[in-house]
Amino acid sequence: MNKLKETKLLGFPLWMFLILFVVMIFVAAKDIMLSNMVGALCFALVVGTLLGWVGDHIPVWNTWFGGGMLFTCLAAGALNTFNLIGQGAKDALNTFNGTTGFLDLYILVLITGSVLSVDRKMLIRSFAGYIPTIIAGVACALGLAGIVGAVTGVGALEAIMTYAIPIMGGGNGAGIQPMSKMWAAATGGDASTWFASAFAIISLGNLVAVFCSALLNKLGQAKPSLTGNGQLMKGFENVGSNDPAASIKPGPMDYATGLVLGLFCYNLATLYANHISIINNHLDLGFTIHQFAFMVILVAILNISNILPPEIRAGAKGMQMFFVKYMSFPLMITVGIGTNLSDYAKVFTNPANLLIIIATVAGAMIGTYLMGMVFKFYPVESMLTAGLCMANGGGSGDVQCLGAANRMEMMSYAQISSRIGGAIMLVVASFFFGRFL
Template sequence: MKNVKFLGLPPYLAAVLIVICVTAMYMGALPTDLGGAFAIMLSIGVVFNEIGKRIPIWNTYIGGGLVLAFLGSSALVYFNVIPKTYVEAMNWATEDANFLTLFIVILITGSILGLERKLLLKSMAGYIPAILGGVAGAALLGIITGLLFGINPADVVIRYVLPVMGGGNGAGAVPLSQIYEKTTGQPAASYYSFAITILTIANIFAIIAAGLLNGIGKRATALTGDGKTLMRNSEEIAAEKDDVKLSMIDYGGAFLLSLTFYALGCLFSEVLLPTIFGVQIHTFAYMIVFVVIANALGLIPAYVRKAATVLQSFFTKNMILIIMVGVGIDTDLGELASAITFSNVVMALMIIIGAILGSAIIGYLVGFYPIDSAVTAGLCMANRGGSGDLAVLGASERMDLISYAQLSSRLGGGLVLVIGSIVFGMFL
């Protein structure tokens, strides 16, 4: 036990801190502000994370501590173990105060600026085909499975494949339901209620599949890289950064840089160019484009790029527990259980498998590692958007690939909306 640490702390000290935070919560002394919410979320996350890392098979193939933090947090809420006031506080911290967005902003900036320029441009160029490969694979296996249940191919694509591969709830299921209403004249809710059901089931499968792929990658090392790049036979970090010396103030500059890229993305997505060819462009999609351009043109000094990658590393290694607990708190196990039918489960599972195979095969053909391509271009299309991306990347231990995951959820989700508009017009 001498070298064992819980979130960097000796086990006895971590236990004392957790007991204090939990006691303060149950006695109502802990405030429901950001500090109080984070105290509980980290306490819950540390406990489940340490347990999950030590469960055989689970820790290798199911996603380990992070997946248990996600599922365990959801169970605590479902069984009313956590007082409702603090459940609301944790939801507020994740969604209303939008710590999730801050987390993604830091990860996008650091992950892109940490890539060598030529490698970055080459990998981005091959990514759209990998996404489309995942969508095609999901549709193919989905249609085959649907025939076994007596569901015609058009209904499979409309009701199952598009919601799952739409890039999440806000970016996929919601706008798809609006397109459905405009096309058919039927209430959007009639489409959305089923879409969110199948998406929720698929999201769970995507997270579990990410853990399984990670386990496979550890044994079949030729199928994956180091979790930081998609491209085979390439170095992911520019050599010039190795000797860069940083001071504490440099991290402040990197933090401001990340937030400014976010502000620039907001400016374009909300005011200057919100749509392109009628398709809504998400803030994160714009942000990724601008960070890529800045890196490719060498506009950011080497020490700032290095600081951004170190800042990203801090968030991925420490703050990810807050995100996983937040995602779990927001997942209603009761609703999920009521939506589980044999046909829904099998359909969702086969769509996930199809997304994995399609994105892995096409990804390999364009020069990607198949497992990393399957995780980002496949599974990050088939989850619940931003929070789903983080859960999938956490389970697969590939948090450095967040920029590609966001391309899936945002640009890939936009492609699915275009496909949806065409398919709805043809068959509804």
């Protein structure tokens, strides 16, 4: 009881924060919450922070099921599924996360801080081996799904095209949406038919990936030799000790500088992706490269060139740590509010469905583990980023998986998986649909 009295959330005593929580739930349930960014951010901060704190303190759940991150997301899904808050509140939160760009802001801040925190030599060497590691995970995921599909009677090709390819496809917008159009073009059917099934499948695949991320975190704690504790590559354990930025304690101006740098890089990457990129604008390859992939490359160039003063890199790292600590749970509210829990239940109607989904996620981990060993990647980090961040739900899934594994600093690698890896999967889907449907 004394510990509860001393507990503070966002600086508020727990009893006071509970009042804020009740008020925000009440106004959302009555659908009188402000429908703009102010109302959405207030709800996300208050409700998300408390739910995240609860999830982090539930025994067993906090150790094996992703703790507060997954709990907050599922709780938000329950608010939506059972209509515990009004439609206006739901729309405000969905808009804030999507059109307003809260998810994009979160990811761009993490990309900027994480890439600029990595040693330049390690960045070059790790990126060189990362794409082959992703491809190995994809090959193993599709192969294992096909085997399980054949054994269960679903069929190897059916398991690959209906389950494994959507799960490994990079989420919704950049994954199964364009894939559904490919499926419709190949079959002459309605794209929405394939999309509805694929959405339920990737939702459960994301849940399995988040659970496996929590298991990888526990594996790293049990076997420290298997993890770099957020560092991908072996042999660079002490490289950060001589970095001038590591000794700088960023102030308010440095935080602002780091934020501006991230915003500018994202805007520049978006401009390049939408108007300049040869792949996106001049070649008809059936897919495009997401702006986050170009942003990772841009920030990596800034790191490798060593033109940024240490204060700027320290500020970017400081902003990253702020967002990870205080904005992760609120983000999960805005992500989860668009989830319907019935989508998970649909997949459980046939046990073979679940087996194929688990096989796909397991295959992604096995393939990236084996190829990661070739490039001297730590098993936990390679399976998490090149494997599970391919098998999750895209950008929001990256946040959930990295949060469950307590490795948010690996967002840059996760985004390569979701964006560049997702583009690779569109090519794979085009081949399978065109050849076998």
